[in-house]
Amino acid sequence: xxxxxxxxxxxxxxxxxxxxxxxxxxxxxxxxxxxxxxxxxxxxxxxxxxxxxxxxxxxxxxxxxxxxxxxxxxxxxxxxxxxxxxxxxxxxxxxxxxxxxxxxxxxxxxxxxxxxxxxxxxxxxxxxxxxxxxxxxxxxxxxxxxxxxxxxxxxxxxxxxxxxxxxxxxxxxxxxxxxxxxxxxxxxxxxxxxxxxxxxxxxxxxxxxxxxxxxxxxxxxxxxxxxxxxxxxxxxxxxxxxxxxxxxxxxxxxxxxxxxxxxxxxxxxxxxxxxxxxxxxxxxxxxxxxxxxxxxxxxxxxxxxxxxxxxxxxxxxxxxxxxxxxxxxxxxxxxxxxxxxxxxxxxxxxxxxxxxxxxxxxxxxxxxxxxxxxxxxxxxxxxxxxxxxxxxxxxxxxxxxxxxxx
Numbered sequence: 001x002x003x004x005x006x007x008x009x010x011x012x013x014x015x016x017x018x019x020x021x022x023x024x025x026x027x028x029x030x031x032x033x034x035x036x037x038x039x040x041x042x043x044x045x046x047x048x049x050x051x052x053x054x055x056x057x058x059x060x061x062x063x064x065x066x067x068x069x070x071x072x073x074x075x076x077x078x079x080x081x082x083x084x085x086x087x088x089x090x091x092x093x094x095x096x097x098x099x100x101x102x103x104x105x106x107x108x109x110x111x112x113x114x115x116x117x118x119x120x121x122x123x124x125x126x127x128x129x130x131x132x133x134x135x136x137x138x139x140x141x142x143x144x145x146x147x148x149x150x151x152x153x154x155x156x157x158x159x160x161x162x163x164x165x166x167x168x169x170x171x172x173x174x175x176x177x178x179x180x181x182x183x184x185x186x187x188x189x190x191x192x193x194x195x196x197x198x199x200x201x202x203x204x205x206x207x208x209x210x211x212x213x214x215x216x217x218x219x220x221x222x223x224x225x226x227x228x229x230x231x232x233x234x235x236x237x238x239x240x241x242x243x244x245x246x247x248x249x250x251x252x253x254x255x256x257x258x259x260x261x262x263x264x265x266x267x268x269x270x271x272x273x274x275x276x277x278x279x280x281x282x283x284x285x286x287x288x289x290x291x292x293x294x295x296x297x298x299x300x301x302x303x304x305x306x307x308x309x310x311x312x313x314x315x316x317x318x319x320x321x322x323x324x325x326x327x328x329x330x331x332x333x334x335x336x337x338x339x340x341x342x343x344x345x346x347x348x349x350x351x352x353x354x355x356x357x358x359x360x361x362x363x364x365x366x367x368x369x370x371x372x373x374x375x376x377x378x379x380x381x382x383x384x385x386x387x388x389x390x391x392x393x394x395x396x397x398x399x400x401x402x403x404x405x406x
Contacts, residue, residue, distance in 0.1 A: 013289040025049050025194060033057045040064070044100060046072040054083025063095045067100030068182030070120050072136045080106040084136070086125075090114055095401070097120050109158075111141040118142050119149045119405060122225040131180050133240045133390055135159040140183070143167055143218065148214045149402040151175055159238060160245050161186035162203070167191065167217035173198060183208045183248065184230075184241045189307065190218045192357070192400045199229045205245070205252035206230035211259045212244060213282070213291035221261040223302075223355045224304045230254060231270040234316055247273040247285050249317020260359075263396040269337070270309040270369040274317040274325075274368070281345035284341050286320065297345040297361040302394040307367045308337040312330060329372075336372040336385065338363060343377040353391070 029049070032042050038061040046068040055075075058061065065087075067073025077086050085368025089095055094117040100125040102109045110124030112118045125139035139162040140153030142148045149166050152175040155162025162181035165171050171193035178184030184200035185207040187193045200206035207230055211220050229252045237248035248255060251274025256262050258281055269276045282289065282296035289296060312333050315325035325331055340361055348359040355361065363371060371387035374380055 001269045016111075018122060021028050026051050026053060028372055029055055030374065036063055038058055038062055040053045041066060041101065044068070044075075048074045048076060051075055051077050051086075052079065052081045052146050054080075056088045056089055057092065057095070057397065058090050059092060060095070062095075062098045064098070064099055065093070065100075066096075069079070070101055070122045070330045073100040074103060075100065076103045077106065077274065078104040079224060081085045083184045084108065085111045087111075088113075093117055095119070096121065100124075101126065104128055105136045107136045107183055108138040108141045109136060109155075111143070112145055113143050116146045118147070119144050119151070120153050121149070121151045121155065124156075125158075125162070126155070131157045131159070133159050133238050133239050137161070137243075138164045140164065141166075144172055146155045147402045148172070151206035153177075154179075155184070156180050156365070158182065159240060160243060163206070164188065165190050167215055170400050170402055172400060177201075178203060178206075180235060181228070182245045184233065186210065187220065187223055187310060188269065189215050189217045191220055191222055192398050193223045194398075195223070195225045199231075201229070201232050202235050204235050204239075204250050205248040205255055206233040206269075207253070208245070208248070208255045208257070209259050209262050210244070210255075210257045211295070213289055213294035214298075217293065218293055220259055221255075222396055223262045224262045224396055225254065225262070228267045230267055230272065233272045234274075237318075241386040244285060244287070246317060246349065247321070249315070249321050251275065251317065253277055255280070256298055257285075258296050258299055260295075260301075261301070261396050261398075262298075263302045263304075263394075265302070265305045267306045269306050271311060273311050273313050274315050274322075274335070275339060276308045277306070279303070279338075279340045279344045281341055283343055284321070295345075297348075298361070299345070299348065299355070299392055300396075302362045302396065303338060304362070304364045304366060304393070306369070310335070310337060324367075324380070327379070329374065331372075334370075336370045338366070338369055339372045339374055340390075341376040342373040360392055360394055361390055362394040363387055363390040364393060
């Protein structure tokens with residue numbers, strides 16, 4: 001079954017790339033989403049659609065929502081009065097969203113929840129104008145989903161994360177651009193993810209892999225980040241206060257927070273002028289931990305064969321982490337490309353006080369890379385720049401299966 005929205009509203013015709021009348025097109029689009037049968041194709045022709053309310057699709061299978069192309073079919077939510085998301089998809093299976101742009105939503109751009117088989121392809125989500133804390137938190141926002149593919153998408157201006165996958169399983173993020181977000185790409189409390197062939201630039205932090213407390217899915221891991229161009233992520237942090245990402249220092253390339261089984265390799269990590277790569281525990285956020293089932297330590301992390309360059313400048317990040325670098329650590333302009341907070345879980349250590357092999361942090365064969373263990377658990381008393389203890393390998397074994405989205 002094929003549903004094609006081809007409208008002529010008054011004297012406005014689609015061949016002239018129209019701006020559709022808000023009230024009429026809002027009703028028309030939502031009606032098509034409600035009435036769509038399993039297997040439907042919903043086409044949106046080229047044009048700029050001015051919308052005021054969230055569009056929602058629920059309980060459907062094998063539905064394709066297709067525009068005429070990124071930057072050709074534009075759903076604009078400036079001044080949105082009802083709902084927060086631009087498009088919300090829930091409790092569904094095998095949904096494809098492609099070839100369109102969502103702009104200026106009050107909250108998240110496109111949110112999908114409890115969907116098995118969700119594909120975003122050639123989708124742009126952006127907040128126009130100067131990036132600001134009033135922008136929506138997430139661009140693409142699949143949460144509690146399985147078989148997630150984000151391919152050839154763009155996210156600009158999110159006040160939390162542009163391309164975000166949370167509490168999900170079997171994930172591929174590839175061929176995407178994330179720019180001028182607080183976090184460019186974020187994988188959070190998610191299992192079996194591959195993030196590759198993306199460009200993350202001019203964000204506060206380029207690519208983040210986090211495990212956080214107080215969430216339904218407690219533990220993520222088995223994440224590979226490779227073949228990405230992660231550069232010039234020095235944008236001032238504009239996240240609202242209280243958000244975890246509000247503590248990410250401007251100038252962060254890759255940050256791994258309290259996650260296990262993460263492999264970062266073959267990336268260009270250039271000109272991120274605070275931390276090329278940071279491996280830290282949740283304790284560094286200084287937030288209290290009330291979740292008794294949460295593990296706040298990173299483990300089984302392998303950073304290898306990346307290429308590092310940074311400007312010869314002081315640590316660029318502000319806040320308490322910035323002050324720590326300025327006053328406690330005294331790195332000056334010789335800031336390490338890779339740093340590890342060094343806070344250990346004693347339950348994972350051997351007789352020598354170091355991590356057992358199955359938990360080790362391994363850093364090897366990187367180009368132009370300097371390193372520091374901050375000894376944060378000992379009030380930074382014994383900062384070490386010797387990486388020899390971490391010269392090991394700990395590759396991640398994972399199989400990630402997603403559908404192509406074509």
